[in-house]
Amino acid sequence: MPLDAQTVRKVAKLACLKIPEARLAPLAEELSGILAWIEQLDEVDVTGVEPMTSAVAIRLPMREDVVTEGGDAAAILANAPARHDGFFSVPKVVE
Amino acid sequence: MSDLLSLSLTEALAGLSSRRFSAVELTEAYLAEMTAARPLNAYVLETPDQALAMARESDARIARGELRPLEGAPLGIKDLFCTKGVRSTAASKILSNFVPPYESTVSAQLWRDGAVMLGKLNLDEFAMGSSNETSAFGPVINPWRAEGSNRALSPGGSSGGSAAAVSARLALGATATDTGGSIRQPASLTGTVGVKPTYGRCSRWGVVAFASSLDQAGPIARTVADAALLLRSMSGHDPKDSTSLPVEVPDFTAAVGKSPKGLRIGVPKEYRVEGMPAEIEALWSQGVTWLKDAGCEIVEVSLPHTRYALPAYYIIAPAEASSNLARYDGMRYGLRAPGDSLREVYEASRAEGFGDEVQRRVMIGAYVLSAGYYDAYYLKAQKVRRRIADDFTAAFDKVDALLTPTAPSAAFALGDAKADPVAMYLNDIFTVTVNLAGLPAISVPGGLDRTGLPLGLQLIGRPLDEETLFTLGAAVEKAAAFTARPDRWW
Numbered sequence: 001m002p003l004d005a006q007t008v009r010k011v012a013k014l015a016c017l018k019i020p021e022a023r024l025a026p027l028a029e030e031l032s033g034i035l036a037w038i039e040q041l042d043e044v045d046v047t048g049v050e051p052m053t054s055a056v057a058i059r060l061p062m063r064e065d066v067v068t069e070g071g072d073a074a075a076i077l078a079n080a081p082a083r084h085d086g087f088f089s090v091p092k093v094v095e
Numbered sequence: 096m097s098d099l100l101s102l103s104l105t106e107a108l109a110g111l112s113s114r115r116f117s118a119v120e121l122t123e124a125y126l127a128e129m130t131a132a133r134p135l136n137a138y139v140l141e142t143p144d145q146a147l148a149m150a151r152e153s154d155a156r157i158a159r160g161e162l163r164p165l166e167g168a169p170l171g172i173k174d175l176f177c178t179k180g181v182r183s184t185a186a187s188k189i190l191s192n193f194v195p196p197y198e199s200t201v202s203a204q205l206w207r208d209g210a211v212m213l214g215k216l217n218l219d220e221f222a223m224g225s226s227n228e229t230s231a232f233g234p235v236i237n238p239w240r241a242e243g244s245n246r247a248l249s250p251g252g253s254s255g256g257s258a259a260a261v262s263a264r265l266a267l268g269a270t271a272t273d274t275g276g277s278i279r280q281p282a283s284l285t286g287t288v289g290v291k292p293t294y295g296r297c298s299r300w301g302v303v304a305f306a307s308s309l310d311q312a313g314p315i316a317r318t319v320a321d322a323a324l325l326l327r328s329m330s331g332h333d334p335k336d337s338t339s340l341p342v343e344v345p346d347f348t349a350a351v352g353k354s355p356k357g358l359r360i361g362v363p364k365e366y367r368v369e370g371m372p373a374e375i376e377a378l379w380s381q382g383v384t385w386l387k388d389a390g391c392e393i394v395e396v397s398l399p400h401t402r403y404a405l406p407a408y409y410i411i412a413p414a415e416a417s418s419n420l421a422r423y424d425g426m427r428y429g430l431r432a433p434g435d436s437l438r439e440v441y442e443a444s445r446a447e448g449f450g451d452e453v454q455r456r457v458m459i460g461a462y463v464l465s466a467g468y469y470d471a472y473y474l475k476a477q478k479v480r481r482r483i484a485d486d487f488t489a490a491f492d493k494v495d496a497l498l499t500p501t502a503p504s505a506a507f508a509l510g511d512a513k514a515d516p517v518a519m520y521l522n523d524i525f526t527v528t529v530n531l532a533g534l535p536a537i538s539v540p541g542g543l544d545r546t547g548l549p550l551g552l553q554l555i556g557r558p559l560d561e562e563t564l565f566t567l568g569a570a571v572e573k574a575a576a577f578t579a580r581p582d583r584w585w
Contacts, residue, residue: 003462007462008458011458011461011462011465012458014461014462014465015417015445015454015457015458015460015461016421016424016441016442016445017442017445017446017449017454017457017458018439018442018443018445018446019446019454027455027458030455030516031455031458031459031462033516033517034409034455034459034516034517035459035462037406037409037517038406038409038410038472039406040402040403040406041403041406041407041410041475041476041479042475043403044400044403044475044478044479044482046475046478046479046482049478049481049482050478050481051474051477051478051480051481052477052478052480052481052484052531053308053477054308054338055294055295055308055309055338055530055531055532055533056293056294056295056338056340056533056558058295058338058340060337060338061334061337061341063334072196075196076196076427078194078196079192079193079194079196079427079428079429080426080427080428081425081426081428081429081430081431082431088426088427090426090437091434091436091437091440092436092437093437
């Protein structure tokens with residue numbers, strides 16, 4: 001199903017991407033091309049097939065719910081675009 | 096010192112341990128060659144000081160007779176692996192200033208075993224691409240050129256820097272990653288050996304995530320034996336990656352040179368695709384003959400869902416990518432763009448930080464996971480993935496390994512496929528099935544096309560049976576006697 005500019009705007013919102021108005025129509029065309037190609041999957045009969053969610057059949061391991069490392073605020077903050085007094089500094093969230 | 100550069104990893108390690116040359120001499124030879132080869136754009140960061148410090152440590156250990164398995168071997172690291180204190184970008188603008196405070200498990204194991212880090216290698220942004228053209232640093236140039244032409248060719252991708260560096264002798268070996276073919280396709284396009292191990296063989300911890308159920312690290316090397324050496328160091332269980340397999344690491348090098356006599360090799364008829372160049376078909380037949388001559392039994396097999404692998408991949412990989420890349424929000428690390436509200440800062444940071452192909456895939460992913468489309472796309476793709484994996488299981492009832500071409504073409508010109516995303520995706524037509532099924536595979540150079548460009552053959556194995564691939568890969572390598580080298584035009 002081809003996407004229109006309106007749907008691309010909605011998807012961009014979901015993907016948290018700022019897309020200029022002028023890009024919406026060309027993107028709709030590009031993404032529609034990819035989706036049209038993907039839709040050949042409709043030819044495959046998958047009735048009764050279990051979805052495959054992992055490349056290997058192993059049970060995910062469990063461990064004790066304890067702190068294994070931490071206490072290194074300096075390393076964690078080292079790459080922060082903005083920081084203040086040992087905290088991440090972010091744009092205002094609540095007015 | 097160019098004779099030092101012509102040694103394979105196996106030969107260089109022998110020369111180092113017998114003190115014919117020092118680790119510092121070997122490292123200096125590589126550092127000089129890296130400088131000379133900057134027009135190839137293979138490295139996005141050279142780390143000469145670190146390299147020389149590590150080489151000096153290796154020389155001290157060699158002097159004391161305390162050799163580790165890769166003592167003094169200069170390697171390049173794909174810039175998708177986080178390296179402690181060394182900028183790690185995933186070739187994305189969004190991580191252009193990111194300096195990890197930790198080391199990826201795979202690279203840490205290489206250093207544990209005595210290897211020397213030369214620098215960080217270029218790649219497609221977040222490993223999303225098959226030509227290296229989506230890199231924020233610009234494309235890598237393939238050291239190979241068609242005969243009589245000076246047109247710049249793509250080294251393939253996403254591990255284009257790794258493949259070009261090994262091919263042009265800017266590293267003795269390199270780390271790489273493979274989500275849909277990103278180790279094997281560039282290996283094929285540059286005349287190098289690339290191994291994508293079984294999913295779970297190498298830890299994903301500290302490797303920038305693209306599609307977590309498909310991503311797997313592996314080596315690109317000059318010879319099959321070199322690849323076996325590197326994979327042994329890179330592999331092993333890691334509690335920090337919940338999908339890392341708790342299994343022993345075999346001595347892969349012991350499998351190299353073993354007789355492949357009696358092994359059954361499947362030739363999947365569905366890989367004979369329309370429009371496949373005659374030379375690739377001929378090389379494939381040649382590979383069949385080589386293995387038959389080496390005592391293998393050739394069996395035609397069927398993998399009926401092959402043609403649906405790429406479309407399924409282009410639902411699953413973008414879906415996982417859109418989820419993995421949600422972490423890049425400009426708050427804790429990475430690029431932060433200005434905006435009037437928190438939401439605007441998020442959206443502007445991601446729009447400015449991600450390139451076109453990454454944005455395309457994140458949007459496809461968000462779309463196929465969104466309410467109302469999840470079942471039609473994502474769930475369907477996961478079911479098709481099961482069908483593809485079942486095809487392999489059935490084939491491996493009859494055969495020990497499969498032989499196919501690695502890529503549908505030799506190296507193509509930069510810019511040729513960029514305009515059409517789907518045309519670019521088709522590069523992975525022979526490789527992507529393996530990622531979906533979690534299987535190991537190796538690409539080995541088989542010969543040259545009519546214009547003198549390398550072509551690879553792919554062998555696919557059972558889960559955790561890399562050893563059979565090393566045995567068969569070495570047999571193909573021996574029969575092909577591939578010694579061609581790119582002209583040093585740079």
